[in-house]
């Protein structure tokens with residue numbers, strides 16, 4: 001057992017209704033510059049309102065971030081209890097909220113930063129696996145060496161199953177996407193990685209730079225749960241020392257509930273699996289996805305599962321006054 005369990009006595013608050021403090025301690029962190037405010041709610045006592053999330057993530061009037069992550073005991077919320085039923089080791093839950101206050105099923109970069117936060121809190125000793133509940137199900141994290149040669153450890157996350165739409169495998173796309181700044185409507189491929197994505201292949205890096213992601217690309221038909229849109233340019237394949245075939249691609253992303261971000265872990269998984277699908281049999285299993293905020297590694301695992309690996313950084317501690325309720 002490498003993760004400590006929630007303390008049943010740590011909140012008498014756990015027995016009562018969650019409360020909303022006037023002042024909240026947060027830690028700022030990022031994964032390839034997809035940035036988050038992390039909240040230690042090991043007591044499972046915090047009522048975090050959508051308006052609180054919007055105030056915290058505001059880049060001018062607040063601290064600023066792409067999302068807020070609350071680390072809470074799994075047994076304090078229904079989605080956490082579902083994860084505990086899937087795996088009793090999922091005693092901690094990553095409660096992820098987008099900057100607009102909406103909850104999302106999953107955040108790949110966020111899981112890695114949550115793992116580092118859990119280490120900082122002493123909840124996980126960094127050895128073996130950290131088993132985290134998320135709204136998309138249980139995710140397992142372990143520390144690994146940086147495959148790109150950096151000195152700091154990376155975190156590898158078993159991201160679960162990825163899915164194309166029924167009948168969509170091998171297709172250029174199942175959606176039409178208008179990307180502001182580009183003149184022609186493009187095919188987009190829907191890829192579910194626990195949360196929804198639409199991946200669009202562009203001709204070259206000139207098009208990637210020309211795209212204007214300050215507004216959301218138009219996707220038709222409109223995805224029922226909304227979507228994150230990744231625009232990608234495949235960069236080719238090469239062999240790593242040791243012989244592993246590596247594919248590389250460059251990506252920008254417009255995130256549901258946020259806007260353009262400097263990286264998206266689930267988006268990198270969706271993009272790599274889309275490009276691998278388009279490439280056909282013999283395509284690499286290992287992909288480096290280069291985003292404005294850095295590089296992450298995506299690995300196709302047997303039976304349509306995928307792993308995400310990348311860095312995690314904590315940069316600051318702060319105490320924030322929450323907006324007045326109501």
Ligand SMILES: N[C@@H](CCC[C@H](N)C(=O)O)C(=O)O
Pocket residue numbers: 034098104105106107108109110195196228255256257258261263264265266267
């Ligand atoms: N940046 C995250 C994804 C966050 C959720 C996304 N905006 C959604 O609404 O699905 C990642 O690293 O995966």
